[in-house]
């Protein structure tokens with residue numbers, strides 16, 4: 408059965424986004440008033456790499472748009488189910504941002520949101536690349552770093568103590584992420600062939616899994632990640648979620664957002680700065696800049712938690728499923744994993760979040 412047939416059997420009457428069917432999309436957009444009466448859909452194409460959803464660039468006779476649909480599976484591996492409500496969470500996140508200029512201006516505008524079809528229509532930020540070139544030596548300017556840090560701090564600050572109707576617990580996506588960050592990498596029977604990625608990596612991972620203190624620290628952090636907390640997080644704040652534009656970085660893809668410990672977002676940022684071989688002065692700049700912007704006093708527990716989350720994120724990107732486009736050899740990866748281990752072993756017995764007090 409085709410993806411369309413599977414979808415239509417389980418979702419009768421719900422629109423199915425299809426790269427080969429611009430006319431179908433035109434009819435769907437027109438019905439919702441999202442297309443001008445004299446506007447035609449000319450072409451659909453993939454704007455970039457994506458795994459979870461179907462994201463298409465829509466060229467109309469007047470402009471370009473981005474359409475993103477979440478199906479009940481992982482788009483790239485459609486035998487793997489995925490929580491379809493992720494699009495609703497993502498749409499609501501964009502709607503919320505619209506009220507905050509400092510955040511709204513750093514993200515694409517939400518031009519249309521069809522929760523029943525799990526479809527978002529977004530402003531097209533252009534065909535510039537994301538920031539994953541950082542892993543192969545592309546530079547990161549201080550201005551771009553500052554903009555990213557500013558965005559993160561604004562988000563955490565704006566929604567500290569935010570009360571919602573439960574949507575932003577984003578429980579199913581958080582559980583999925585929990586599995587891939589805190590469980591799969593240290594699971595000896597995860598079936599991953601790490602030697603196929605970098606010869607010798609399996610043995611390094613096997614050795615890590617022997618470290619009972621490390622395993623316990625990761626489990627503890629996993630519990631902190633799953634705990635509901637006081638700030639709204641982006642949830643996947645890494646170079647693949649940052650797009651380069653002429654006006655600086657823009658943030659996309661908040662489908663993993665949730666109300667939790669802000670240290671998780673900051674830790675993920677730090678992890679990827681490290682995996683992109685950024686000098687420690689840049690990492691310090693990010694941490695100091697964040698602390699200044701969040702406006703709370705220096706707090707050792709919070710800083711420790713950031714570094715622990717950073718360690719877990721480095722580890723899971725090296726020995727877990729969600730690999731990065733790294734060119735590093737085994738020795739480099741071993742060094743990073745050793746750093747990750749040290750960051751994790753600063754594991755005080757009870758990691759805790761003290762909202763934003765980096």
Ligand SMILES: Nc1ncnc2c1ncn2[C@@H]1O[C@H](COP(=O)(O)OP(=O)(O)OP(=O)(O)O)[C@@H](O)[C@H]1O
Pocket residue numbers: 454455456457458459460461462473475515529530531532533534537647650659660662
């Ligand atoms: N608003 C936008 N403007 C321009 N390009 C975009 C926009 N949104 C997404 N893209 C492009 O489409 C790609 C996939 O988008 P996105 O990351 O939102 O999809 P995804 O399915 O959630 O991906 P992943 O599985 O990596 O999380 C992006 O990497 C980017 O290249």
Ligand SMILES: [Mg+2]
Pocket residue numbers: 459460660662
């Ligand atoms: Mg995504």
